[in-house]
Amino acid sequence: MEETNRNIYSGQFDIEGGNFNAAGTVSTSIKSILKKLNIPGEIVRKAAIVSYEAEINVVSYAKKAVVRLTVAPKKVHIEVDDTGPGIPNIELAMQEGYSTADQRIREMGFGAGMGLSNIKNYSDEFHIESEVGKGTRLQMTIQTP
Amino acid sequence: MKTEKIVQELGLDVKCGGDYLDKKVTGGYTGDLLSDVMGNSKEGYIWITRQVHQNIVAVASLKELAGIILINSSEPTRETLEKAEAEGIPIMVSNLPAFEISGKIYNLLMSEI
Ligand SMILES: Nc1ncnc2c1ncn2[C@@H]1O[C@H](COP(=O)(O)OP(=O)(O)OP(=O)(O)O)[C@@H](O)[C@H]1O
Numbered sequence: 308m309e310e311t312n313r314n315i316y317s318g319q320f321d322i323e324g325g326n327f328n329a330a331g332t333v334s335t336s337i338k339s340i341l342k343k344l345n346i347p348g349e350i351v352r353k354a355a356i357v358s359y360e361a362e363i364n365v366v367s368y369a370k371k372a373v374v375r376l377t378v379a380p381k382k383v384h385i386e387v388d389d390t391g392p393g394i395p396n397i398e399l400a401m402q403e404g405y406s407t408a409d410q411r412i413r414e415m416g417f418g419a420g421m422g423l424s425n426i427k428n429y430s431d432e433f434h435i436e437s438e439v440g441k442g443t444r445l446q447m448t449i450q451t452p
Numbered sequence: 453m454k455t456e457k458i459v460q461e462l463g464l465d466v467k468c469g470g471d472y473l474d475k476k477v478t479g480g481y482t483g484d485l486l487s488d489v490m491g492n493s494k495e496g497y498i499w500i501t502r503q504v505h506q507n508i509v510a511v512a513s514l515k516e517l518a519g520i521i522l523i524n525s526s527e528p529t530r531e532t533l534e535k536a537e538a539e540g541i542p543i544m545v546s547n548l549p550a551f552e553i554s555g556k557i558y559n560l561l562m563s564e565i
């Protein structure tokens with residue numbers, strides 16, 4: 308039996324780049340879906356953190372993105388696939404403190420260079436791939452007990 | 453200790469979310485960088501900041517914080533207040549700077565244990 312085929316939930320959301328007024332709505336939806344599915348609080352909070360950071364990065368740097376949420380019996384999987392400038396140097400971008408955020412973004416409290424680090428720290432598995440001029444794709448998995 | 457007690461003891465001005473002051477405050481975090489707060493705050497914490505933009509509400513709500521205290525008499529934007537009311541996040545204002553309000557809250561919380 309292939310356990311991964313028995314998904315409890317799968318859904319898709321869109322993020323619009325540049326729209327800071329709506330920033331956080333996709334992660335808020337993800338959180339409430341996971342809560343309704345009775346996923347343990349600690350897992351929900353981790354999923355909220357990683358999806359929020361990914362969402363803010365799309366709003367800050369990309370044009371748009373599709374988010375896919377999959378809940379399987381033993382894990383929560385979140386994929387954020389954006390159309391945007393891509394990341395030229397992923398290793399550098401992953402470093403805590405590195406940021407290319409402009410003044411406008413910084414005035415709102417973003418640009419600490421901690422978002423990708425938070426994603427890495429709060430997910431059990433994290434993959435990032437990016438193509439300059441095309442976009443970036445993040446894949447985050449959180450294991451449920 | 454509930455948020456309510458902190459409001460009374462420190463004379464905070466409750467701007468919105470007055471119906472949600474009965475949450476237990478488990479600690480506090482002071483900071484103006486949203487990712488820092490996202491990564492380092494915990495459920496039930498009170499958040500002390502100078503940020504007034506509506507993005508603070510999503511952080512507080514996603515992290516299930518007890519509330520947000522704005523320092524130096526900072527005024528929250530209208531959008532911030534509307535969002536916070538809808539999400540059930542109390543926003544309170546103090547005329548003190550971050551260092552002083554953080555110290556006072558630290559003492560209050562420590563006096564309880
Ligand atoms: N989706 C993306 N598209 C293009 N560039 C990105 C994307 N996500 C991150 N980056 C680049 O990687 C850098 C580091 O991202 P990270 O989220 O760690 O920090 P930040 O967004 O700059 O600040 P913080 O997240 O702390 O508010 C960004 O400044 C940006 O240059």
Ligand SMILES: [Mg+2]
Binds near residue numbers: 360418421422423487
């Ligand atoms: Mg970021």
